[in-house]
């Protein structure tokens with residue numbers, strides 16, 4: 001392939017008509033989520049207080065293809081299919097024989113992959129008569145995406161935003177408000193759990209764990225209200241496979257197939273979305289995929305896949321969610337305050353963890369400064385300023401391309417470009433001014449947290 005193409009586009013009709021469910025191709029089934037009280041597998045009915053039936057069905061389904069409703073495809077048309085780029089200027093700068101490609105999810109209205117699932121979740125809730133969705137958000141990426149999804153399908157949206165972020169990072173809060181969401185700083189006096197936190201400390205800074213608990217309590221105590229989650233769960237990863245299914249067609253159109261795929265992993269949704277259709281090739285024994293490497297990229301400050309243990313743990317600090325089998329640093333592990341806020345979750349998606357544990361995927365971890373340096377090199381060659389989360393897999397792709405230079409190897413390198421960093425200028429500013437701190441693997445804190453896990 002030596003054509004000078006930079007950007008590989010698809011027609012609107014090529015937006016996938018079905019999502020790909022990798023559960024159909026797993027050699028052994030996923031370990032089920034467990035009820036935290038009984039330790040029995042969770043029954044679908046038990047989830048109906050917080051999720052609509054169709055999403056529960058998708059969560060547990062083993063059908064390979066799940067049809068995308070036309071109404072959802074219609075919304076996808078706003079920004080999908082997303083472009084695949086050949087990073088020629090980056091290749092030239094690195095002087096590598098490798099070919100580097102990235103698929104750009106920054107073109108959606110909130111600027112990331114997150115609305116791929118937000119609009120689908122809002123739609124299925126609306127179909128079942130739900131009138132309001134609740135959720136939590138840290139810096140606001142997920143909150144703003146769900147606000148958009150709810151607006152497009154006529155639902156109300158209540159977002160519990162971690163109080164420090166609410167006060168210190170108002171841009172995404174405002175974005176969600178423009179799209180009509182109600183933003184509540186958490187802990188709040190709207191819930192019993194929030195009030196109990198405020199009694200202890202009226203200036204409580206909040207945490208994602210507390211915000212999750214408030215959003216769930218709000219949903220279960222109000223009529224026609226459900227809860228929505230932006231990563232980790234099977235149905236979220238399923239919706240994100242629109243990325244990888246488009247990517248396959250784009251690679252086919254230029255007769256390429258990746259040798260190595262990188263993506264950043266917070267809860268695992270964007271990378272699973274990009275990679276699972278290719279991992280599926282591997283699982284089904286497609287010879288094209290035999291030597292494909294699929295590598296998750298995470299921060300050394302929150303090294304879930306590289307240092308965590310694979311076991312059952314709670315999804316949240318307040319232990320309200322079912323127990324999930326995943327790589328975990330312990331549900332009360334509080335990672336250092338790195339700028340890639342979306343990569344600070346203590347666990348990861350059970351599907352991605354299982355595939356990692358079974359050897360179909362692997363993982364690497366990077367420090368903050370090297371990651372921002374990679375993002376700067378990328379911005380100075382390709383132009384796009386990526387999110388601090390995404391910067392982790394940019395770093396991995398650059399490292400791989402430099403290895404190819406040493407060995408004079410012509411690999412095809414792909415990375416999932418999950419979103420832009422336009423709301424992260426304070427982080428870039430700190431980097432430019434040399435004020436970013438590198439956090440080593442916080443071994444003691446992780447040990448403490450893991451010791452508290454009641455191993456099952």
Ligand SMILES: *Cc1c(COP(=O)(O)O)cnc(C)c1O
Pocket residue numbers: 112113114141142230231232264265266267268269270271342343387389390418419420
């Ligand atoms: C939220 C977010 C992530 C991390 O979430 P995943 O579920 O792991 O994809 C990565 N990149 C961007 C741009 C995000 O907004």
